[in-house]
Amino acid sequence: MFAVSAFPLDESPWIPVLWTPAVQAGSRDRPPLVGLRTLLARSHEISSLAITEPPAYSAFLRTLYAFTARVCALDEDDDGSGVDWSERRLNILDAGRLPADGIDAYFDAWAHRLCLFGERPWMQDPRLAEQCDPARSAGVNKLVPTRPSGNNHAWFTHVQDSDPDPVPAGEAAMSLLTWHYYGPSGRGSARTVGGTASANMKAGPLRGALSYHPEGSTLFETLLAGLLHPDPQVSRTTDRCMWEWEELPDPDAPPPPVQGPCSRLTAVSQHALLLIPAPDDENVVTDAFITWAYRDGRLPRDDPFLVWQISQQGNPYPRPADSRRALWRDIDALLLLEPGGTAQARHPEVFSAPHALEVSDALDRPLAVRALGFEQDGQAKDRQFVAGLTPPVLDRAEQTNPATAPAVGWLRRTGELYGRRVQYAVRRACQLYTHETRPKEADNWAERAAALYWPQAEEEFWSRFHGLDPTGALLVEAGLDRDAARRSFLRIAERAYASVTDPVCHTQRGARAVADAHSELYGGNRRPRS
Structure with a gap:
């Protein structure tokens, strides 16, 4: 149906990158788009990815962690060398770049599975060409999250379902990943398997969630910091990425079980997709099938880059993406071993030793935290992209000086306290002014107050945060002046x-x-208790 080697993702330029200042100032070639081979081979010269859509960034990072583990032979706990996993990773960090021989060996072996179009297209199911009705495809407008489709509202572009614009192949690959991780539940293309047609899809594993990633000064540091230490029983022969499966899974059977970090990150999709290129141009996509991957069963939802908390019913769920919530308000759940609070938040697994903190220790400087997500409901409604980047904060300050834990928690709670108070205060002022119980203007007043308060409160938080003593010399709350901090948040309010x-x-x-x-x-007029 397609050329076997159509749009090879390892060689074709499709990934947008930002080069380090040293590369920008030098004479080396610095293309705005690169393929997978170049991305990994020059990751030490790349400061970060330049992917503008947070859910695509988040999804692509997960595939990059798997690629990195493979090319570095960090996909197994024991490689037979007698050197433990952590030391092997630190040896690569000391080398300053990912191993060229590992990159060549992996891509030479798997290049046939890394084409966007072909007999086994990357992250797709070619059987959909036969199992779905070609007259009822999803179309490229539904494939691209920022395009309106059907009766949905327009975000950034205005297009028509009757005459959709083709999508460049690289952008289509990013949209493909977004669907695998953030795709909705509900109805997709009808898929006929075993004589039975069905169109009901389950939501993607990251649907509506906010994802947190350690970030270094280069993509090389970022990728090594994001690796997960495999359990001793994990084997690369069974812990397969989605594109490494020997055979495509049976849609009528339960999903293949997760066998380790690589399958945990890249083989947990509840969706099946197939991109259709233009008949005369393999560089653009003109149509797509989007449907369910498994009729029954569900893959475990235990992603290591999410903050997990407990509902009132006692069920774990990931902290949702909220476009109105600044990243610093999650800081204690990200950094502290015991964040506290009624939600019983558990910080992302990747932030626990021996993961990102080992890289921070070896670099002798903290890592930043990048937050990426998509504010959306369980089915079709997509509200807003969510993204944020902290200053370098991820280190072992809590272990070095335990007094930092209550100080950080108190700073976050106090900043939020005055944020809630100012929004309540302007609502109350609006009520008194209009003599109405629920004036329509109150929401507008509260939104304007929030827009003024939170950015300034964030600056105050980081200023106080960086003033804390991480060494342990100041034992009383790491030197935090609570009265001065409280007055500062109050003045902002x-x-x-x-x-x-x-x-x-x-x-x-x-x-x-x-x-x-x-x-x-100031807390309102409190009536004394009788």
Whole structure:
């Protein structure tokens, strides 16, 4: 149906990158797009990926961790050399680049499975060409998350289902990954297997979740920091990536069990897709089939890059992506061994020893944390992309000085306290001003107060955070001045409150409403208990 070697992802330029300042200032070639081989071979010269859509960035990172584990022979605990896994990883870090022989060996062996189109197209199921009705394909508008399809609203582009624009192959590959990890439940293309047609899909493993990744100064450091230490029983012959399967799985059978880090990161999709290239141009995609991967059963949802917390019913669930929530508000759940709180948050597995922290120790500097996600419901509604990057914060400060743990937790809680208070205060002022229980304007006032408060509170948080003593010399809350920090957050709330309410203060009624509600910034007027 397609050329066997159509659009080879290992060689074709399709991955956008940002080069390090040294490379930008030098004479070396620095293309804006690279293939997988070049990406890994020059990862030490790349500062980060330049993928603009957070869910695609998050999904692609997971495949890169698997590629990195393979080319570095860090996909098994014991490689037979007598050197333990952690030391082998640190040896590669000391070498300053990923091993060229490992990169060549892997891509030479698997290049036939790394084509976007062909007999076994990458991360796709070619059987859909026969199992789905060609007259009822999904279309490229549904494939691309930022395009409207059917009756959905437009995000960044205005296109028509009747005459959709083709999608460049590289962009289609990123959309393919987004579907595998963040795709919705609901109805897709009808797929007929064993004489029975069905169109019901299950949600992707990262649907609606926020993903956290350790990040170094180069992509090379980032990839090594994101690797998971395999259990001793893990074998590369059974822990297969999706594109390494000998045979495609039976859609009528339960999903293949996860066997280790590589399958855990790349073979947990609940969706099956097939991209259709233009008849005369393998560099663009003109159609797609999108449907279910397994009729029954569900893969475990235990991703190592998510913050897991406990619902009121006692069930674990990943912290959802929220476009209104700044990344620093999750900082204690990311950094602290025991974050506390009613949600019983558990920080991402990758942030536990011996994972990212070993790389931070070896570099003798903290790593940053990149957050990537998609605010969306379980089915069709996609609301907003979510992304954030902390300063370098990921290290062993809590182990070195245990006093940092309560200090960080207190800073986060206090910043959130005054954020809640200022939003409640402006709502109360609006109620008093309009003499209505639920005035329509109250939501607008609260949103404006939040927009003013949270960015300034974030600056204050990081300023106080970096002032904490990580050495253990200051044993009392790592040197945190609680009174000064509290006053700073309060001043930010006061300024936000004044800015939102000032337009109504020119009337007596407005001035009185604003003055009466002002006390909510300090906790409100509390009636004494009888």
